[in-house]
Amino acid sequence: MSDYILETHDLQVDFGGFLAVRGVDLKIARGTIHAIIGPNGAGKTTVFNLLTKFHAPTAGRIVYNGTDITHWKPAEIANHGIVRSFQISAVFPHLTALENVRLALQRRLGVSYHFWRSRKVLQSLDREAMERLGQVGLQGFAQRRAVEMPYGRKRALEIATTLALEPELMLLDEPTQGMGTEDVGAVTDLIKKVSAGRTIVMVEHNLGVVAKLADAITVLNRGEVLAEGPYETVSKDPAVMEAYMGVSAEEASA
Structure with missing residues (x-):
C-alpha cells in the first residue's frame, strides 16, 4: 500500500x-x-x-x-x-447530541431510512453513540438539543457524528x-x-x-x-x- x-x-x-x-x-x-x-x-x-x-x-x-x-x-x-465537515456546523439543531450521533450510526449501518423501527431497536445504538460523544468530551451534553449548545460544542458534536461514520x-x-x-x-x-x-x-x-x-x-x-x-x-x-x-x-x- x-x-x-x-x-x-x-x-x-x-x-x-x-x-x-x-x-x-x-x-x-x-x-x-x-x-x-x-x-x-x-x-x-x-x-x-x-x-x-x-x-x-x-x-x-x-x-x-x-x-x-x-x-x-x-x-x-x-x-x-472519505468524510467531510463544513464551515458551518451541519448538525440537526432540534435533535439532541445523542440523536445526532445515532443518526450517523444508522447511516453507517445502512438503516438511515428505517424510521419505522421501534424506539427499543434504535436505542440499541445508544451505547456506541455515547462512546463517540465521550471521544469529544460531550457525555454531559447527550440529552441537550444541538440548538442549545455553545458554538464550540456544536463543532465538537459535528466531529462526533463524523467519527460515527468511521x-x-x-x-x-x-x-x-x-x-x-x-x-x-x-x-x-x-x-x-x-x-x-x-x-x-x-x-x-x-x-x-x-x-x-x-x-x-x-x-x-x-x-x-x-x-x-x-x-x-x-x-x-x-x-x-x-x-x-x-x-x-x-x-x-x-
Missing part, C-alpha cells in the same frame, strides 16, 4: 472561463494532519469540493488508496471512508471559524486527539492552529500551489508571506 492515502495530479477546474484551480498536485501522507492554507480566494474550499465531488474537475486525476476516484459520485466517496480520511473545512480563543483551543486539542489512527486534511485560516497541528502544509494562491512543507519552512517563505500575510518579499528578507 502506498504511503500516500490521497493524491491529485494536475487538478484543474474551470468555471465559465475562470480557472479557479490550476495544476494542483497534492500528496497526502497516510496518518498525518495536512493543512491547506492561503488568502481569501486562493481556491482552498474549491479544492475540497473537488476532492468530495461537489465539483467535477475540468482536468486532472484524484487517487485515493491507489484507486482513481476522479469520476466517482459523492455517495461513493463517503462510502469508501472515516479513514477526514476533511475539515475551517474547523475553528468564528470561534473565540477558548473554543479554538478546545477544538484544536480535539482534532489532535481524534487524528490517532486516521488521516486529516484541513482548510484552516488560523495559523496558530496550523502550527500546532499540521505535519505538512500546502499553500494555495490564485488556484495554484505556492509552497509546500512543514510550518517552520512554509512560514518563512517570502512568497508565502507576501501572498498570505501581506508582507512584501523585500520586507520578509530584510
Whole structure:
C-alpha cells in the first residue's frame, strides 16, 4: 500500500472561463494532519469540493488508496471512508447530541431510512453513540438539543457524528471559524486527539492552529500551489508571506 492515502495530479477546474484551480498536485501522507492554507480566494474550499465531488474537475486525476476516484459520485466517496465537515456546523439543531450521533450510526449501518423501527431497536445504538460523544468530551451534553449548545460544542458534536461514520480520511473545512480563543483551543486539542489512527486534511485560516497541528502544509494562491512543507519552512517563505500575510518579499528578507 502506498504511503500516500490521497493524491491529485494536475487538478484543474474551470468555471465559465475562470480557472479557479490550476495544476494542483497534492500528496497526502497516510496518518498525518495536512493543512491547506492561503488568502481569501486562493481556491482552498474549491479544492475540497473537488476532492468530495461537489465539483467535477475540468482536468486532472484524484487517487485515493491507489484507486482513481476522479469520476466517482459523492455517495461513493463517503462510502469508501472519505468524510467531510463544513464551515458551518451541519448538525440537526432540534435533535439532541445523542440523536445526532445515532443518526450517523444508522447511516453507517445502512438503516438511515428505517424510521419505522421501534424506539427499543434504535436505542440499541445508544451505547456506541455515547462512546463517540465521550471521544469529544460531550457525555454531559447527550440529552441537550444541538440548538442549545455553545458554538464550540456544536463543532465538537459535528466531529462526533463524523467519527460515527468511521472515516479513514477526514476533511475539515475551517474547523475553528468564528470561534473565540477558548473554543479554538478546545477544538484544536480535539482534532489532535481524534487524528490517532486516521488521516486529516484541513482548510484552516488560523495559523496558530496550523502550527500546532499540521505535519505538512500546502499553500494555495490564485488556484495554484505556492509552497509546500512543514510550518517552520512554509512560514518563512517570502512568497508565502507576501501572498498570505501581506508582507512584501523585500520586507520578509530584510
